[in-house]
């Protein structure tokens with residue numbers, strides 16, 4: 001019997017996903033009826049974007065699982081109408097995109113590229129940057145994205161320290177964990193990269209006290225979530241020169257309002273939540289394979305721990 005799969009996401013995503021998903025279901029050996037308007041009572045699975053119109057999951061009485069099109073699920077985990085298992089997206093395309101964005105922005109700051117891109121003023125500035133091996137980098141969050149970014153930077157020679165909630169081992173990275181490991185991870189870091197999920201425990205994690213542990217004149221790169229950083233503390237640190245520059249991809253309110261001070265701040269680079277996007281061609285396969293696992297009685301991958309919030 002075909003499984004009824006509801007695609008619940010903003011309209012423009014339907015065109016991107018419908019063929020990719022149909023093909024992926026076939027490849028995964030699934031008979032699937034994919035639609036945007038199934039009767040809730042007959043839906044077996046929901047493929048879901050957190051910015052979709054659907055917010056009440058109560059009528060989906062036979063739904064076996066909700067599969068998020070996004071990696072970050074902070075807006076879904078607080079939805080009390082959702083009682084079904086929730087899988088977040090871990091997708092090779094998403095990971096590769098994040099690695100490229102993080103490596104690019106890290107190298108920009110490490111090499112001091114701005115001096116030459118914006119400083120074509122006839123002055124021969126022959127300051128040579130240190131080698132990567134002399135530039136300590138810290139990544140908060142050692143999950144699918146943080147670990148991959150950390151390893152890419154370690155492969156370039158950066159000494160990389162990573163921080164997670166539980167104990168982890170990631171080749172090439174000095175792994176610290178828990179509240180005891182945080183200050184150690186931050187101390188003397190010259191480039192800080194945030195790839196944590198937003199949860200009650202990570203909200204405003206980067207405050208004035210924690211910024212004070214970083215190396216003087218260090219850099220902050222945030223592709224995680226805006227509210228991981230206390231914006232006021234960051235602005236004070238930028239204004240005093242304690243932090244040299246912040247590259248921010250995510251914000252408390254998105255789109256970032258046009259009159260927000262970050263846009264005009266000379267030491268802030270704003271990118272509009274484009275660090276990495278879900279790629280339909282690879283995400284469709286990940287989702288189809290996860291549904292197939294459920295259908296075959298195997299545990300689904302990347303299930304969200306609702307209590308932890310990620």
Ligand code: NDP
Pocket residue numbers: 071072073090094140141142143144145146163164165166167168178195196197198199201202223224225249250273274275276277310
């Ligand atoms: P994962 O769930 O795979 O990894 C999360 C990591 O954060 C884990 O290492 C986890 O520790 C750690 N963590 C969570 N809470 C704490 C805590 N309280 N203290 C210490 N460590 C903690 O997530 P992903 O790597 O897939 O994604 C990370 C985030 O990136 C997403 O939640 C999303 O917000 C953001 N993102 C941004 C995108 C963009 O375009 N800007 C695109 C995609 C994602 P442990 O390993 O012990 O569980």
